[in-house]
Amino acid sequence: MLSRQTSQRIAFIVISLSALIVVAPILFIVGYIVVQGVGAISWEFLTGFPYNGMKSGGVWPAIVGTLWLTLGTAVVAVPVGVGAAIYLSEYAGDNQLTRAIRIAIINLAGIPSVVYGLFGLGLFVIFLNFGTSILAGSLTLGIMTLPVIISTAEEALRAVPQSFRLVSVSLGGTRWETIRRVVLPQALPGIITGIILGLERAAGETAPILFTVAAFFLPRLPHSIFDQTMALPYHLFVISTQVPGMPVRIQYGTALVLMFFVLSMNVLATLIRRHYRRQRVW
């Protein structure tokens, strides 16, 4: 039998190690990519087109494409996602319909991203005849992002004290006026955080854009939402697997750009949350 002190000490060590193990991979991944890729970063790399069979040049069209797709995802997912969250939190009771909606959202979150890609190909690209386009890619990424936005927004709305709603209604407010003037402003920081985290995930996805929008190589930037575009995650996939003799430096440089893009969105979300949490009175 171990003494109580010893077992306590062992438990502490095991738990601390678990925490360290969580931190180690992220430090390692980030560190490795920075070390391997930072040499590739230059003005030309960030603002130039790839050439020489992509073995030279930059990633500018992929950056622009990812910006387009992130924006497109937001346009698709934010209104629908926030609207659905408001419905679920403020209007819907607990009944068969809302239970069905909740199950749908949970399942939506569980679908593998490559399945979204195939679904987007079937519905948007072929059936609705949008072709391989930013429109089809944004719709696909948008649907994939919905569950994240809905669940974080709903949580943020539910966190607003019920008493605020009661007070607003008692002063002659309708339910909608109460939501718009009191509940939404209070929930907004949480909602924005959820939106950014959802978009960040969409920005890094490869499979959903594979069949719906991403181009192997394009010599020009997209002009409209009906154009194809290059995008960072798919470009990384291409230069890592499809181009023989690709310099490792460029691969990691591209990974570094993508990682920077995604991490800076993450940092932005954290800053917004911290800023508003300090101002919050409840």
Add this chain to the structure above:
Amino acid sequence: MSAMDIKIRIEDFSLHYSDGKESLRHITLDIYANQINVLFGPSGGGKSSLLRALNRLNDLTDVAVQEGRILLDGEDIAAPGYDVIRLRRRVGIVFARPVPLPMSIYRNVTYGLELAGIKDRAQWDAAVERSLKQAALWEEVSDRLDESGYALSGGQQQRLCLARALALQPEVVLLDEPTSGLDPISTSKIERTLQELKSEYTFVAVPHSVQQAARIADWATFFLQGELIEHGDGKTIFTTPQNSQTNEYITGRFG
């Protein structure tokens, strides 16, 4: 007391919640204008439910059965199609815990006016000064109206909530244990305020103690387990109640 104007006439009013918690059975009661009408009794007796039926905040709760009529100046406000938004502007409420809205002191007071479609800044200014003065808070906050409502002490917050209700110039003000979380000084400030304001408003109050009920009641109604046990002028009820249960409750033998 002589013949009083009846502001609200409650006629054979019954109410049951779906969760079966609190209920009211066949309540018939007159609420007198420009008086402090007190509803008191042990918790769970239905006072708060009745209070919230008077401005239809009950609509937000799961009410299973509601019967009878509540006549405000002769109009049945309990009727299903009644315009509850207009009603809530005529019948304001102050809750047990002070809940300033997460905005400035000024905007807390003008919130109801904004909802009522009043956009005139001068009207806002006048309403803010008038209602904060009525709630005995003006002197303490007149130089910091742009600060958050949460910058105030608990007692000040509750007076802000009173001012917020008064800003709409309601005819009736409901008070649901409005001093339950406050210190004695804040409590007596609010009680004094009510006495000063009753010439302009009709108050229906659920006090947080028998002592407070006895202090402020012009009229008092004793509720027990959803039934109206006794109703009368405050003096009679708290000195020579007719009903033995009322007597036992106010003398502290149960409660």
